Amino acid sequence: MRYCINCCIHLLPNDLHRQCFRCRGPDHNNQKCPVCRGENKIPLYTDSKQMKWLAVLEVRTDHCESWNGLFCLRKGKLCSLMFGLIIMTLVMVSYILTGAKHGLLLIPSPFHYGAFASNPSLMDNESLSDMKDHYQPSKMNISYVKDYPSIKLIIDTITSKIEFITRQRPDLEELRKQEPHMFSVIPNKFLPNSKNPCWYEEYQGNTTTDPYATNSYALYSKRFRIIFDYLRKVFWNHLYHYKDKHYRLRCLPHFYIIGQPKCGTTDLYDRLRLHPDVRFSAIKEPHWWTRKRFGIIRLRDGFHDRYPVEDYLDLFDLAAHQIQSVLQSDAGKERGKRNNIIIGEASASTMWDNNAWIFFYDNSTEGEPPFLIQDFIHAFQPNAKLIIMLRDPVERLYSDYLYFASANKSAEDFHEKVAESLQLFEGCVLDYSLRACVYNNTLNNAMPVRLQVGLYVVYLLDWLTVFNKDQILVLRLEDHASNMRYTMHMVFQFLDLGPLSEKQEALITKSPASNTRRPEDRSLGPMLPTTKAILRDFYRPFNTKLAQVLFDDAFLWKRT
Numbered sequence: 001m002r003y004c005i006n007c008c009i010h011l012l013p014n015d016l017h018r019q020c021f022r023c024r025g026p027d028h029n030n031q032k033c034p035v036c037r038g039e040n041k042i043p044l045y046t047d048s049k050q051m052k053w054l055a056v057l058e059v060r061t062d063h064c065e066s067w068n069g070l071f072c073l074r075k076g077k078l079c080s081l082m083f084g085l086i087i088m089t090l091v092m093v094s095y096i097l098t099g100a101k102h103g104l105l106l107i108p109s110p111f112h113y114g115a116f117a118s119n120p121s122l123m124d125n126e127s128l129s130d131m132k133d134h135y136q137p138s139k140m141n142i143s144y145v146k147d148y149p150s151i152k153l154i155i156d157t158i159t160s161k162i163e164f165i166t167r168q169r170p171d172l173e174e175l176r177k178q179e180p181h182m183f184s185v186i187p188n189k190f191l192p193n194s195k196n197p198c199w200y201e202e203y204q205g206n207t208t209t210d211p212y213a214t215n216s217y218a219l220y221s222k223r224f225r226i227i228f229d230y231l232r233k234v235f236w237n238h239l240y241h242y243k244d245k246h247y248r249l250r251c252l253p254h255f256y257i258i259g260q261p262k263c264g265t266t267d268l269y270d271r272l273r274l275h276p277d278v279r280f281s282a283i284k285e286p287h288w289w290t291r292k293r294f295g296i297i298r299l300r301d302g303f304h305d306r307y308p309v310e311d312y313l314d315l316f317d318l319a320a321h322q323i324q325s326v327l328q329s330d331a332g333k334e335r336g337k338r339n340n341i342i343i344g345e346a347s348a349s350t351m352w353d354n355n356a357w358i359f360f361y362d363n364s365t366e367g368e369p370p371f372l373i374q375d376f377i378h379a380f381q382p383n384a385k386l387i388i389m390l391r392d393p394v395e396r397l398y399s400d401y402l403y404f405a406s407a408n409k410s411a412e413d414f415h416e417k418v419a420e421s422l423q424l425f426e427g428c429v430l431d432y433s434l435r436a437c438v439y440n441n442t443l444n445n446a447m448p449v450r451l452q453v454g455l456y457v458v459y460l461l462d463w464l465t466v467f468n469k470d471q472i473l474v475l476r477l478e479d480h481a482s483n484m485r486y487t488m489h490m491v492f493q494f495l496d497l498g499p500l501s502e503k504q505e506a507l508i509t510k511s512p513a514s515n516t517r518r519p520e521d522r523s524l525g526p527m528l529p530t531t532k533a534i535l536r537d538f539y540r541p542f543n544t545k546l547a548q549v550l551f552d553d554a555f556l557w558k559r560t
Contacts, residue, residue, distance in 0.1 A: 148530055151419055154426045155537045161429040162541055164457070169465050170371055175379050178361060178371060182293075182309045186252070186380050194323060196343045197381055198251040203239060211235050211248075215314050216292070216307040217283060227282045231317055238321040240328070249320040249327070250313050253281070254342040255385040255495055256377070258463075259351030260453055262399040263391045264477040267514040269346040271488060274508045277340045277497055279319035288312040289373045290349045294356040303359075319343045340498060351388060352452070352459045355441040367436040378466040385495060386467065391477035392557040393454030393543070394535040398527045401449050409524060415531040417448035422538065425451055434458065454539055457546035464549075474550055478557075485509045 176183050190197040205211060210232060212218050218228040240247040257265050257272075272278050286292065292307040319341065326339050350373060357369035377384060390396075401414050424447050428437040437443055438452050438459075463472065473494045480487040488509055492500075500508070526532075547555040 148534065151422060151534050152537065154422050155534070158422070158426050158429055158538065159541050162434055164461060164545060165433070165435070167368070167372075167435065167462055167465055170375055172379060175371065175375055179376065182376070183379075185309050185313075188380075191327075193327065193339070194251075195340070196251045196254045196319075196323065197384075198249055198320065198323060200240060200247040201250045203246040203248045205246075207236055212314060215311045216305065217286070217311055217315065220297070220304075224283060227318075228314075231282075231314075234321065235317075238317075238324050240324065249324045251316045251320045251323065251343055252313070252381060253316070253345040253384070255344050255387060256350055257344065257346035257348070257387045257389070259348050259388050259459070260390055260396065260456065261348040262396050262403060263348075263389045264480055265346060265348045265389050268387070268389055268475075268480070268491070269344075270514040271484075271508045271511060272344065272491065274504075274511070275492070275497060275500070276504065277342060278344060278495075279322065279341055280344045280346060281315040282318055283315055285347045285349070286312060286315055286345065287347045287349050287353075289377065290347065290353040291356065294360060296356055316343055342495060342497070351463070354439045355444055357439065358441055367432050367440075369439050372439075372462060374463050374466050384467070384471065386463065386472045387491065387494070388456075388460070388472065388474045389477055389480070390456055390474065390555070393456065393539045394527075394532055394557070396454055397449060397451065397535060400453065402524065411525060411528045411531070414449070415528050418451075418531055418534060421447040421449050421451045422534070435462075451538070455542050457542050457549060460546065460549060476554060479554070481513075 187199050190199050203211070212228045212232060215228065217224050238248070240249065257269060259265065266284075269280065269284060273280050288307060288311075291297070293309070293312070295303040295306040297304055323341055326341070354369055354372050357371060361369065361371050397418075398414060401417065402409060405413075424443060425437065428440060428443050432440070435458065438455055444450070444452055460472075460474070473491065475487055475490070485505075543556050547553050
């Protein structure tokens with residue numbers, strides 16, 4: 001049996017020349033065709049048995065005659081070539097991406113944002129909410145390896161624009177016009193026999209009425225519903241009945257832990273709530289003064305229905321029930337013991353977050369908020385006590401980044417985000433006051449890391465415009481971590497809390513720390529030394545002013 005070497009498969013004898021591509025054509029002659037006649041090929045003979053589907057290997061003497069003389073490649077070689085091209089492409093892409101990240105490309109990376117062009121006319125025609133349209137990235141490429149001098153120039157520009165100017169405090173009538181409902185609910189006088197600002201409010205419902213049916217905290221959060229289910233069950237038992245009318249006791253906090261985030265406020269809250277005379281809101285961080293009363297859950301999610309002040313007051317009903325029991329008690333001994341109960345609230349946004357003002361209050365001529373959170377708190381509670389926990393702002397920012405960043409966290413990524421945020425902040429202070437930039441919602445949302453939260457002295461000075469200095473206790477996380485017993489004693493003394501037994505004190509001071517860094521974040525290691533140096537330069541003038549205001553050089557954070 002003879003086979004044509006130009007056929008790739010075993011063909012039947014009748015189909016051999018009809019299907020062989022070298023033996024086709026109108027002028028073809030089997031006798032004259034050298035291929036069909038058997039020349040220039042090495043025939044392969046088999047035995048007399050018929051072969052059915054056996055593959056036959058034939059050796060060609062004219063290797064380049066097929067494929068019209070271009071080239072001949074077996075399937076294996078073709079696959080190898082394609083695989084090599086794919087590998088080469090992946091290597092090139094990896095080089096480009098890595099080079100862009102580390103500033104090693106010959107062409108500058110397009111993923112860096114530069115300073116904003118100054119636009120002095122912006123304030124004449126547009127509000128701060130339109131600032132983002134004027135923020136144009138420059139072509140400067142900031143690399144954590146080579147461009148520290150460029151970043152230092154940005155910081156020098158920011159430092160040259162720093163002015164700590166005392167804000168003008170609004171009068172009470174202006175506040176009433178802005179929040180008439182709040183002023184209609186909260187009275188201007190409270191019960192004299194309670195440490196907390198409490199008062200009686202007439203309850204119009206009956207035994208079948210659900211007092212928390214419209215509470216926004218209960219409606220929008222499943223984890224709070226258990227708390228409100230309990231409050232419903234005991235609500236009627238804690239009403240005060242007088243002349244066929246029903247009254248409920250309403251209370252505001254005696255003290256607030258107002259800041260800052262990632263500075264140990266959760267740990268302080270967890271220890272304080274172990275004190276027998278301290279009661280907190282049903283929710284650790286209601287964020288009512290700063291966000292919920294404006295209908296903000298997350299700014300990027302838009303606005304929801306505003307939480308009325310009644311919803312906020314509901315959060316203190318558990319504490320109010322205990323105070324109500326004291327007020328109605330005839331046992332003088334028990335009254336003296338339980339009348340020392342004080343209520344606290346611990347939203348770490350209270351000190352600094354005034355981002356919502358631009359959406360609800362008229363803009364001022366200088367682009368600064370005309371009303372701040374502390375104005376309203378002081379209007380209702382001029383004797384409130386405030387606790388602030390701070391830490392080295394450089395370390396606070398890195399901790400904040402590790403906690404809130406969702407993906408691709410690294411020291412290099414943090415550095416790039418810091419560089420971008422500094423450029424954005426520089427662009428703002430070139431056109432606006434320091435206070436306008438610190439409270440600017442557009443800028444704060446644009447910055448990839450929250451640089452502004454570490455400008456402690458800016459916020460503190462604004463709180464000192466309405467509250468006396470002896471009403472504010474400022475602590476350092478570094479001191480709290482090294483000598484917890486000392487800092488807790490400072491807090492107890494500040495809040496006028498009575499002495500504790502040795503067992504109670506041990507329970508409070510020796511409990512494990514709360515809200516520590518997650519293991520996966522700890523494995524990322526510290527920030528880059530260059531990043532730390534940049535942030536130290538940025539925060540230095542603010543820390544210097546803070547130390548002067550508090551008369552304590554520990555707030556310079558030189559040794560951390």
